[in-house]
Amino acid sequence: MIDALEPFFAATIRTAVPLALAALGEMLVERTGLINIGLEGAILAGAFGALVGASSHGVALGFVGAIAAGMLVALLFGVFVIWARADQIITGTALTLLSMGATGTLYRALYGSSGAALSIPTSAPVAIPGLADLPVFGAALFGQPPVTYLVYLLTPLLAWWLGRTHAGLALRAIGDRPEAAEAAGVTVDRVRALAILCGGALGGLAGGTLVLAQAGTFTEGMSAGRGFIAIAIVVLGRWTPFGVLGGALLFGAASALQFAFQAMGWSAPYQVFLATPYVLTLAALAGAIGRTRPPASLGQPLEPRR
Amino acid sequence: MSSLLHTRPDRRESALWELGRAALVLVAIVSATGILLRIGGYAVSGGLAALWSGSLGSWYAFTSATLVRAVPLMLTGVAVAVAFRAGVLNIGAEGQLLAGAAAAAVVTLSPRDGPLASVVILLALAASAVGGAAWASIAAFLRARFAVLEVISTIMLNFIALHGVSLLVRGPLQEPTHAYPQSSTISDALHLPRIAGAGRLHVGIVLALGVSLAAGWVVRRTAAGFRLIAAGESASVATSAGGIDVMATTTRAFLLSGALAGVAGGVELLGVTFALYENISPGYGYTAIAVALLARLDPWRVALTAVLFGALEAGAGAMQRDAGVPSTLVAVIEAALILAVVAGGALRRRPARQDTAATSVLT
Numbered sequence: 001m002i003d004a005l006e007p008f009f010a011a012t013i014r015t016a017v018p019l020a021l022a023a024l025g026e027m028l029v030e031r032t033g034l035i036n037i038g039l040e041g042a043i044l045a046g047a048f049g050a051l052v053g054a055s056s057h058g059v060a061l062g063f064v065g066a067i068a069a070g071m072l073v074a075l076l077f078g079v080f081v082i083w084a085r086a087d088q089i090i091t092g093t094a095l096t097l098l099s100m101g102a103t104g105t106l107y108r109a110l111y112g113s114s115g116a117a118l119s120i121p122t123s124a125p126v127a128i129p130g131l132a133d134l135p136v137f138g139a140a141l142f143g144q145p146p147v148t149y150l151v152y153l154l155t156p157l158l159a160w161w162l163g164r165t166h167a168g169l170a171l172r173a174i175g176d177r178p179e180a181a182e183a184a185g186v187t188v189d190r191v192r193a194l195a196i197l198c199g200g201a202l203g204g205l206a207g208g209t210l211v212l213a214q215a216g217t218f219t220e221g222m223s224a225g226r227g228f229i230a231i232a233i234v235v236l237g238r239w240t241p242f243g244v245l246g247g248a249l250l251f252g253a254a255s256a257l258q259f260a261f262q263a264m265g266w267s268a269p270y271q272v273f274l275a276t277p278y279v280l281t282l283a284a285l286a287g288a289i290g291r292t293r294p295p296a297s298l299g300q301p302l303e304p305r306r
Numbered sequence: 307m308s309s310l311l312h313t314r315p316d317r318r319e320s321a322l323w324e325l326g327r328a329a330l331v332l333v334a335i336v337s338a339t340g341i342l343l344r345i346g347g348y349a350v351s352g353g354l355a356a357l358w359s360g361s362l363g364s365w366y367a368f369t370s371a372t373l374v375r376a377v378p379l380m381l382t383g384v385a386v387a388v389a390f391r392a393g394v395l396n397i398g399a400e401g402q403l404l405a406g407a408a409a410a411a412v413v414t415l416s417p418r419d420g421p422l423a424s425v426v427i428l429l430a431l432a433a434s435a436v437g438g439a440a441w442a443s444i445a446a447f448l449r450a451r452f453a454v455l456e457v458i459s460t461i462m463l464n465f466i467a468l469h470g471v472s473l474l475v476r477g478p479l480q481e482p483t484h485a486y487p488q489s490s491t492i493s494d495a496l497h498l499p500r501i502a503g504a505g506r507l508h509v510g511i512v513l514a515l516g517v518s519l520a521a522g523w524v525v526r527r528t529a530a531g532f533r534l535i536a537a538g539e540s541a542s543v544a545t546s547a548g549g550i551d552v553m554a555t556t557t558r559a560f561l562l563s564g565a566l567a568g569v570a571g572g573v574e575l576l577g578v579t580f581a582l583y584e585n586i587s588p589g590y591g592y593t594a595i596a597v598a599l600l601a602r603l604d605p606w607r608v609a610l611t612a613v614l615f616g617a618l619e620a621g622a623g624a625m626q627r628d629a630g631v632p633s634t635l636v637a638v639i640e641a642a643l644i645l646a647v648v649a650g651g652a653l654r655r656r657p658a659r660q661d662t663a664a665t666s667v668l669t
Binding site for chain 2: 035037076080084086087089090091093094095097098100101102104105106108109220224225228231232269271272274275278279281282285286299
């Protein structure tokens with residue numbers, strides 16, 4: 001039983017890290033009252049950007065490529081939603097479709113249509129001395145690629161920023177009362193645009209993590225709905241950084257249950273495990289809503305541009 | 307999600323204007339394809355030639371490739387249009403199509419003796435409608451009861467449906483030799499009849515056209531259609547001024563949408579694939595969003611845009627075969643079309659934003 005716990009914790013963290021990154025970014029966007037369904041596209045673009053960067057210039061450039069690609073998708077979202085005042089949901093859906101088509105096409109054009117798995121340099125785990133040697137969960141928590149530690153740092157940082165800084169309060173004010181924030185001198189459109197770009201960067205980084213710290217390769221459509229799951233995690237985490245981190249860990253744990261089940265000798269068709277995260281998302285959304293208060297202007301059509 | 311696209315497809319517009327717009331769309335698609343081919347480093351003329359010959363270049367290509375693909379696109383396109391008009395953002399046509407196909411497979415593969423083939427076909431199509439509606443009902447329930455965003459729930463259900471079909475074709479519905487992840491093929495008697503002189507085109511096209519006509523008529527001419535549009539334009543106005551039960555109306559539209567997408571799956575199984583397997587739909591349910599939006603959510607125009615996208619998908623297949631161009635290029639073009647439509651609609655609408663919601667429903 002104890003033997004099963006170690007891979008269980010490791011799988012939990014592995015699944016949770018990209019989800020947490022993407023969900024923290026989306027949380028920032030939603031705190032300004034917007035929903036970026038194109039997050040899925042940003043993650044996929046980030047994965048592809050990581051492939052392009054890393055295959056030519058190594059892991060560091062891979063992460064740069066991932067962030068840049070995620071921000072590119074976010075930029076498109078910003079242009080359409082903020083500048084053109086196009087519908088958020090449709091725009092996000094179209095950007096996800098665009099990202100799927102563009103990454104698939106570019107992948108086949110650049111690396112051949114065989115779809116042969118490319119092997120690229122990966123981000124090696126860095127064990128934190130002392131902590132990584134703790135029993136059972138030490139290696140899972142503290143023997144990870146550096147991007148994992150970024151999540152540990154980013155979560156309290158965002159909590160402090162949202163709760164304690166002028167800019168953080170302005171961001172939250174926009175989500176609750178955009179017109180009041182505007183009257184108080186906040187440039188709503190600009191803050192929203194910045195939040196969207198940050199969300200895209202983190203979404204791209206999530207995609208980069210999949211490629212550079214986990215799979216070691218790119219496959220078409222490898223984001224596999226993580227963007228939508230991340231959006232559900234934001235709801236589950238009640239739009240707070242620590243809540244989002246907890247939600248991501250919960251999802252990671254649920255997805256990792258298969259290791260625990262296997263260790264206990266239970267078997268089920270593998271499709272059941274594959275479908276579990278999506279079923280959980282539905283259950284989480286149904287259970288979370290009603291007990292939480294989303295930003296008041298969330299998803300509302302934007303007021304006309306001045 | 308009020309007044310989703312700010313469109314008024316029912317407004318009478320001159321035929322010339324309509325033709326001009328259609329021509330503009332065609333020119334945009336061809337030039338976008340050409341530009342993307344150039345960027346990708348492919349031979350532009352060779353690619354476009356393959357696009358043409360594989361889609362509209364011959365009677366065989368038009369019927370057996372383009373129109374065969376237009377059938378599921380038309381059904382799912384109407385499904386999406388009906389839902390969007392009611393303000394329900396059903397992105398789940400793909401999952402509902404799979405549920406419909408699975409239901410039709412269960413009916414057609416069940417051992418039985420007696421009933422006429424035509425009765426079984428009708429039963430299978432009815433089952434596919436029920437299957438699609440049942441799959442949509444999960445999201446409709448979560449929306450009505452817990453206010454869960456249907457965009458997210460339907461996408462989750464798409465993934466679950468895909469894994470569900472995967473489970474079925476490796477488990478209870480797998481063909482007897484257990485060698486392939488697919489069901490047995492249905493008996494020849496249960497195939498949808500082909501249309502004489504039209505290659506592989508089957509009578510599903512008649513059904514799809516009928517659905518498009520009927521849905522357009524309901525939306526434009528009936529009280530139910532008025533309620534549907536009013537609920538989609540502005541839920542608060544529909545409730546206060548129209549006395550409309552918005553929740554019941556949108557739920558009904560959601561279920562109808564699921565049923566139509568389910569029928570697309572049943573028709574595809576009985577008319578084209580004859581067996582259930584995971585990749586029974588190459589993303590028709592997602593393409594349907596582009597089909598519906600380009601038709602400005604009007605079921606009648608969906609009949610045309612479905613043929614257009616059927617041609618695009620067929621041509622993309624030919625481009626991949628003959629010119630080595632990745633067929634995923636089509637997704638880029640579809641996404642660009644969707645973005646152009648939503649941005650265009652929003653920009654055009656901007657000067658008139660002072661309109662109150664009430665006038666926009668009643669005009």
